[in-house]
Amino acid sequence: MSRHASPVNDDNVKDTAASSDDVVAYMTSLGQAARAAGAAMRRHDTAAKNAALLAMARHLEVSRTSLLDANARDLARGRETGLDAAPLDRLALDDGRIDAMIEGLHQVAALPDPVGEIDGLRSRPSGIQVGQMRVPLGVIGIIYESRPNVTVEAASLCLKAGNACILRGGSEARESNAAIAACIDAGLREAGLPTSAVQVVATTDRAAVGCLIAMPEYVDVIIPRGGKSLIERISREARVPVIKHLDGVCHVYVDATADLDKAYAIAVNAKTQRYGTCNTMETLLLDAPVAAELLPRLAAAYAEHGVELRGCERTRSIVEGVVPAGEEDWAAEYLAPVLAIRVVDGIEDAMAHIERYGSHHTDAIVTENYGLARRFLAEVDSSSVMVNASTRFADGFEYGLGAEIGISTDKLHARGPVGLEGLTTRKYVVLGDGHVRG
């Protein structure tokens, strides 16, 4: 079926039983088409996938006017319906953002194709050879909010990893997403790939999300991108595995054995380089012997940046103007110029704090002691553990993944920044020559 077939009536969908039945039928048809496209994708090679990505980029380039027009209609409707400035900004496209989408497609096309790589092919005593081949997951459902550029990012990464995808963007971006979808569609056609390999959900009925996350027969994994409440709701209700990104309550622990200049640079950067990102430090843990020397220097730097400090009693006894920190501060993901500071007694105390209050996202130690560095790396149970580096490095691009579909705070499958590899799985391949089991 065509990905533009049977779109349910859009704006004026009512939450009635009849329209719900329509949504179920529509989402089922998308699921079936995606499953078929996913199977077909296993027959297409790297060259075809790259050709499609580059063709999509060309279609975005020549469609700038219609993209900006569609986006202007979304923005006008957003303003009418009283959207705040922040979501309006996320929704907005301009030439720079279209350039970035085009550049992103070129970058994904240039990435090595993970599909087909065989690891560890070894001969067994029985005579068979056994290895593991990297293969697409199959069908990926992505649920996101107002940013229309996610449509291009998600489509390109899923496609490069050999998957079919179903994309459900925010209703506020529906005209922008439809215009982008047309470019994606044209690119797929041009490269001879199945157009159902990328399907953009054409209804804004919220029941569509409920369907998408409950079709294990058609969808292999759901990746929600958005606020915590969206992700929590989807994780709770999904009947399909979810790769999710929850809190980033990140710590920097400065041990007594730290080089204090490095500690200063890292503690300032981890907090102030950006406030709203998940890998920003939210709690600074200072080993007692260095607190008195380091805290005043840091407090001055944070004051310059306008960072509010909330601290334990020992912190407050060293520097002035620190708000008393409570239990809720140790667990807080501020995403704002606010920092919790605690003076601790050594690495055990620091690791116990991280285990109790952290979110297992990204945690760093600053130390010159080899044994402590080794312990911290082994014992802190977070998706990224760092020695003498800013938590802000926890990012797919910084790690060299080339692109990032998100950061996983799950332990299974993909943990930490998720690139193309996280959109694949591995199956066993067995090569014999008439071998049978004895």
Place this chain on the structure above:
Amino acid sequence: MSRHASPVNDDNVKDTAASSDDVVAYMTSLGQAARAAGAAMRRHDTAAKNAALLAMARHLEVSRTSLLDANARDLARGRETGLDAAPLDRLALDDGRIDAMIEGLHQVAALPDPVGEIDGLRSRPSGIQVGQMRVPLGVIGIIYESRPNVTVEAASLCLKAGNACILRGGSEARESNAAIAACIDAGLREAGLPTSAVQVVATTDRAAVGCLIAMPEYVDVIIPRGGKSLIERISREARVPVIKHLDGVCHVYVDATADLDKAYAIAVNAKTQRYGTCNTMETLLLDAPVAAELLPRLAAAYAEHGVELRGCERTRSIVEGVVPAGEEDWAAEYLAPVLAIRVVDGIEDAMAHIERYGSHHTDAIVTENYGLARRFLAEVDSSSVMVNASTRFADGFEYGLGAEIGISTDKLHARGPVGLEGLTTRKYVVLGDGHVRG
């Protein structure tokens, strides 16, 4: 807390609100103890884990009499309550089975430790080094049925991979499991590992399973081992990721380009070497040009083994005595001396059949054609895909994993036979020297 603390009253637990509260409190205490033990396990090295495994083996050796006594009480109660012969056989211990448990512990101790391995440590343009370290999952819940030797297998694999585990065996094996648990406990103590690293659930109240699968704060993954109905129920109700093993509807496709002697050997072995295993062939697909030559030879061999044949019309026109196969036969996991046979027209037809009716477990092609072998490996979406080998090879030991906790039919995390590596995850490690993000 000790793993034998606060066992809820056992046989005579009533399904009342009061006892349910007790079960919740009990399971919560196990969960908390497991979480703490999991954290502690990250501090213990390979030598300590191996010492514990070998100490457990010694304790099993010297406890033979009490193990057999406990098992005899389980068997007597099983007979009284009318257990069938098959579950009674699975429940029974004898010296040979105790030997096998002891040998299993030695084998797991001899396996390489997966924990701590760092892959792909590379320098990035920013100056940091980034790699991925293999680490324990944390806390693993295992739910199984009557076989008491699973208690030792599951405990040893979880422990070697650095995890804490909570084991919930069948109530019919409760005395055997308690006796085995005492040996495990003694082994952990002797090696200085936390005894809560392996906890055997001491209540037979079925509410305990419901608790175990709904404590994401204490349990990282559930592995159910048992019949399909158990696994489906757990997957449906779990609030924790589940590594599951559902159907094995395995196919052998014999292409026209096959060496027919190899095809004969593989088709006979894949069906008749064992009937009740998930990697047994359930449907044989024969390419039309070779069906007339191969089918009579195979039918004779299957007749000798007492295998009932159910076939499509073309099959029935070639050999006599074949029952007509219906849709339900193509989807059947017989686990019995029954085989479905279909004559197909080439690899496309065969792969379409496998995609439609298969369970994505293990599928094989028999061919001497390089291009067809390559296509089958790339395009068939199963946890094991094979060329010229019997599906019966799909097994952790045959693949060289050393041991197997189960076979996963999931796509995410672990796919196919799951060994120690499937009980671990990878986190990013970042090594810097005061590096900050620009």
